[in-house]
Amino acid sequence: MNKLLIVGTVAFDAIETPFGKTEKILGGAATYIGLAASHFDVKSAIVSVVGDDFPQEYLQLLKDKSIDISGIEIVKEGKTFFWSGRYHNDLNSRETLDTQLNVLADFNPVVPADFKDADVVMLGNLHPNIQISVLDQLTRKPKLVVLDTMNFWMDCALAELKEVMKRIDVITINDEEARQLSGEYSLVKAAEVIHEMGPKYVVIKKGEHGALLFHDSNVFFAPALPLKDVFDPTGAGDTFAGGFSGYLAQSENISFGNMKNAIIYGSNLASFCVEKFGTERMENLSKENVEARLQQFKMLTQFDIELAE
Template structure:
């Protein structure tokens, strides 16, 4: 398989205000596109499609510029950058949204540079399905479309979301979203339902219980990296997606299991600090080390099941 040497992503770029048992932080770099791009740029060039306001920090711009991230499709508009505030429970099992200020993101319309419409892999971050479809319509039909979503869009834009899913090659979502989207608590059956809607592969994330894959490849439980001291789980899903897509970009789109392992390895670093602080300071060798550990755990599980 020819290397897929770049990824295009669309999503939010935000300034986060967050409180966890580990501390309280303000105006941290966040957003789905940010976490994804920082993670995927460990592997290949990432082309970010998004919008920020004129208040977006120099630090934010510098972080993008110092990594393998192309900002040609990043709009800078007069106004405020999307901002969000949240507080996690002490065990991180629940999160309360304290405020949401959409700012310039409220009227965001994705615009893809003509040089980028043939980007081999497209990741649609968990923004409104109509914006996701807008990006799909601007891209070449040969692109591999990988889609993320969230419970809000399942609640308020279900038909639009299913339209996007019908154009999707690989769907990423968590177990709660899979159940909400299909009405099926059995995740294997939920995966079958989602496969019938269009994707060739569905990856269902189960938090600390790992991930499962439905579709052309079937596997029940790919473990996560053990023993993580969690600081901030906000970017876990998006950085998982970044590692997942980054691995596929280098190794070919058929390497789903290893891509999940690498996604989990990246996410294990992300949650160990606030914002993108770990992602700024790790390299691909760090990711490979943790991926080897996860691979060993998976092999051990497989051997136990055979025994």
């Protein structure tokens, strides 16, 4: 079974949407990535840090999904990273109400010995120096390195971000971030510029408008599944990344054709994530649910045109 190494936050979130409001609940990029990747036959591990205020039951939840959590450092008398945000009525924009870095401020990632030869590495959204440190600890070149990042690092750690971008295969980034990073408005041109910075594959996430995969002159597009109700978008991008990297780790085939499938699986899993608050929907998602939705994605996108003559 292939190994998937996941680096990212394991955290507390407090979320407000037009539909309700949560207390501190389980959150974090690595959490969502791990839950999504657990739908594939891979051996996965999370590298992260929490405080000793982090409930044992949350760690157990990850373990129950067969995720190796030996790389999650628990800092004694430390407080876990906390993010709080409020989504606006359209759920497409949000404001951050509170961010407490806590133990994340001094995070030194330590890759478990058994995962230094990981087949696929998923670098969740974190300071680029942490992402670089993880790559430096590997004892062999992974088959695939996927990086997720955000505008915050473009604003305050652009040089470091550019360094890590030279060492990855795939970047996942949203449309506004792609425009900021490239200085190009057209996403086709933006992908070209970002490609020149390192990654052979550029995935541009457009939220409810789907995701684009660029590689050389090839482009593939996966829509988001049109849903009656989107309850909470938190974690959808990380879930997408987890489905994408988990599927590729399982299948060992990193051709463009198979990356299309990975994008579809990422979109598939993300469409569940938004149906309930936080990780709730992802905790109890069955293989049957996912396969049934795959059928919906086919209905949504596949056509059989005969050329007009």
